[in-house]
Amino acid sequence: MVERVIQGRGFVTIPETLNAVDAWLSSIPGHAYANVRQPIVSTLNLAHLMPVSAVWAGPEKNEHLDGPPLIVTRTEGATPFRLVTHIGDVGHTLVAGPTGMGKSVLLATLAMQFRRYRGSRIFAFDMGRSMRATILGLGGEHYDLGADGGIAFQPLARIAHEGYRTWAAEWVEGRLLHEGVTVGPDEKAAIWSALRSLAGAPVEQxxxxxxxxxxQSNALRQALAPYVLGGAHGKLLDADHDRLGMADVQGFEMEELMHSPAAVQAVLRYLVAVPR
Known part of the structure; x- marks a missing residue:
């Protein structure tokens, strides 16, 4: 009867069977600690039961490149996965794993899929020719650096442009430093003067x-001897024309070149700086 009256007033009633005394005490003003309800399931149990993860299919768009995801691939479930390597405007990506687990295949796949974006260009520095088939399949150019009869560079071809001449002076200074020559104001002035004179010569010279x-300095000439024809790296860096192409896809095999730290530094600095 009491329950019906209370419910008729619009209240919800809970019949107490186990702790009727505490339930009654809790209805008396001032008894704040009687009939404190405790759920049977603790919050820790609830956390164990609640779903804390869900399927993530990846971004629907590459916001930085304003295009589709780099790769859309299937998974073991029914949800496809969309791969976007950019976080904001940064697309740095590191792939690590044991030998033979497919790192080269993944990198080749990323390179091929990157061509979906308009204006995209690929410059791959390879070890062991793992990207050679991909580069050629994309219609690109593959260069075997350091191999006999391979590509040769002309780092000083563009020194007629003063901005490039500044880079060339620093590049030559780097070669001298690597050979143990102290480069001071006199050496820098001699290099700059020689480059200015050389800039007036025909490109092939x-x-x-x-x-x-x-x-004029014999010490400087001796230090540069490994980089001229007849020296250890002359065939690679003392060409009379630059054989580097202008393709949008280029691959550079580095395995042979890596045996010579001096050649690696010289070639990589040039490849990064050369305008394409």
Whole structure:
């Protein structure tokens, strides 16, 4: 009867069977600690039961490149996965794993899929020719750096442009430092003067040999000897024309080159700086 009256007033009633005394005490003003309800399931049990993860299919769009995801692939479940390597405007990606687990295949796949974006270009620095088939399949150019009869560079070809000449001076200074030569104001002035003189020569004469001839210092000429024809790296860095193409997809095999730290530094600095 009491329950019906209370419910008729719009209240919800809970019949107490186990702790009727505490339930009654809790209805008396001032008894704040009687009939404190405790759920049978603790919050820790609830956390164990609640779903804390869900299927994530990846971003629907590459916001930075304003295009589709780099790769859309199927998974073991029914949800496809969309791969976007950019976080904001940064697309740095590191792939690590044991030998033979597919890192090269993944990198080749990423390179091929990157061509979906308009204006995209690929410059791959390879070890063991793992990207060679991919580069050629994309219609690109593959260069075997350091191999006999391979590509040769002309780092000083563009020194007629003063901005590039500044880079060339620093590049030559780097070669001298690597050979143990102290580069002070006098050496820098000699290098700059020789480069300015060489800039007036025909393009095919702007070579490391041509620079060496213009240097008055015997110590500087001796330090640059490994980089002129007849030296250890002359075939690679003392060409009379640059054989580097202009393709949108280029691959550079580095395995042979890595045996010579001096050649690696010289070639990589040039490849990064050369305008394409």
């Amino acid at each position: 702007r070579t490391m040999t041509g620079l060496s001839v213009l240097l």
